[in-house]
Amino acid sequence: MASGKGGAWYNDRRKIGIALQILALVGVGLFIWYLISNASYNMAQRRMEMNTWFLFSEASFKVGFHPFWDFELGTSKYWEVFVIGIQNTLLVGIAGLIGATVVGFAVGVARLSDNWFVKTFASIFVELFRNVPLLLQVFFWNFVVILPSLPSVSNAIDIFGTLFITNKGIFTPIISVSENWARLVILGGLTLAIISIILFRRWAKKRFYETAKPLPVFWISVLIFIGFLLLSFAIVQSATDVSMPQQSRFRFTGGFTVPVPLFSLWIALVCYTGAFIAENVRAGILSVGKGQREAAMSLGFRHSLSMKLIQIPQALRVIIPPTISQYLNLIKNSSLAVAIGYDDIVNLFMGITLNQTGQAIVIIAMTMGVFTVISLLTSLLINIYNRSTQLVER
């Protein structure tokens, strides 16, 4: 590396580097200053004012779908709309990633099936859903398939008087918990259930290694979960209330309503993301050495058992990182809700609230902030996973 003595300063990489960085910082700073000065000039011209007080004033429109948060037109504030939007985005996102994982694994394994038909159908599924825009699929499910096939409220499909399917939504009974302490008890019960399942699994694994006697781990975990759930509901029984949907002539009251757009968006996201996950699963399984499969075969494992016990556990290391980034894509893609009117963050906040209040800068910054945080958390998760599996590698 050139040193200070002799030679011009511009031949010294270190000095050039510092000069370049200062230049970059100044350039970016000037550009941002230019944008801000334009914005303040334009806003003064249009008599607009940027503020955040609007968040604490009453929302001027009704939010249709708010499963985890009470919304009252006239008293609820705009910041509550923001919170409901985040909840609804996460709701369809989490439901979507569960569905997409199931579909993705099924289709990915099916693409490697012995059976020619199964293989071909799985390939058609993947290529079809991967190569058609998601927006088209969302519209298709909602407006062409699902809405026209559902009956109006007066002709609702009635399943044992508890579940009603109509084109205004799917109406189900719900257990509502009215008191805050009761909500805390249930939350505590769920946490305890998860902790005890983790402890139980650890113990079962240890026992298996010591005695080679397997336990039906999955079913016992399910039992533990249901047990804790029932227990916590038994404790808070006095504060709960079962609400059944009641049919009147033109509408339903009570119960819980699953909006049709949520259902359409969910199906579209599951198929689209499932197709991508299926490719990850296939690539992961193929990445496991052929010898592993042959060894399993020569030990007398059947195809399904060798998949379940030998190939998939090893493939997971290759499958999981790209699948987590597909989950992130799924949550980002759930913003297509705006096209069919599901109340996610983009539709509620960036769409309706922006129109009502005109606070473009604050609202767009907040919405983009939500997605940025979700994305950063996801990449953190991938990094942690990669680090934890790297130790296993030999």
Place this chain on the structure above:
Amino acid sequence: MAKVFVPTPPSPPPNSSTPAIQWLKRNFFNSPFSIVMTLLSVYVIWSIVPFALNWAILDATWTGTDRTGCDANPDGACWAALRVRFWQVMLGRFYGANPEEIWRPLVIFALFVVIAYLLLSETLPGEYRLYLGGFALIVFPVLTYGLIHGGMFGLKVAATSQWGGFMLTLILAVGGIVLAFPLGIVLALGRRSSLPVVQWLSITFIEFWRANPLITILFMASNLLPLFLPSEIEVDKVARALVAITLFQSAYTAEAIRGGLASIPKGQFEAADSLGFKYHHTMGLIVLPQALKVSIPAIVNTFIALFKDTTLVGIVGLLDVFRMAQTVSRSTEWKGFDYETYIFSALIFFMCCYGMSRYSQSIERKLNREHKD
């Protein structure tokens, strides 16, 4: 008495059936599950394919200028609707209404196909490819705008608000990736730079755009661009969408190129350093030519994603090919022919995206072969 070795007769071959039957057994009847799936699949095909074939092709209405023919034939598809509105769906409102002008976008499209073929295939020697690349990046966009927009040389004006259809989809997708390409190279180099400030600026930029869905970026462009630019500059809807797409795509292009840069062995940098190359020479002459070649499949994959994502401009009020097709089945004239318009636009996207993904796979295989040699 000495023992005499008597060989046992060889056992018969394990499977005495003919190869055809073996093949059938292996692919269709290997296990009880396989047998069930085969029977189920045959049943599904039997019940769907003849119906679909009849509806889509054999019983379909192909001709006619209004819906009377289609209404008389409810069991067949109504392709006549798309035939009548074909140029509108492909080229947008203006060219749909002025059929004598459609040569303008068609000439541009033909030129685009020729340029893309010459650049992607290896028929042209390197030097000419460079000139052609320059032409494609600088002259061609101007020519495209001039010819499609018109307003000079006595051409009728086709305002950008009248652009639409497949033409708009292509303009946004191709324009987006071309504009994002130089930005992507700079960002990728910045992210791998040894200068911390440059690196952090690049990372922030890339991760911010990658974190957000294109819809929010389109909303941002359509709401904030007019605020953040001087009020003298008028930005129309197409330009706003193009800005949003460029910012979005530059982050993905940068990540694709970064993957290519990471695959270049350290020895290449060291060799260039020891020959006394400066940074821009090392990058421009040694590293980037190799890195870009390696990153072509990844760039094509991001382009496929972008191509599908351009449909989102429909949400901020532009009429891309899908929205244009949708307007057909929502018009009073052809109301209700939803399946036809959805299938038509899905087919266009499927053909383009499937073709491109095949192309990217073939390049990937070729690169793998070259690396092994």
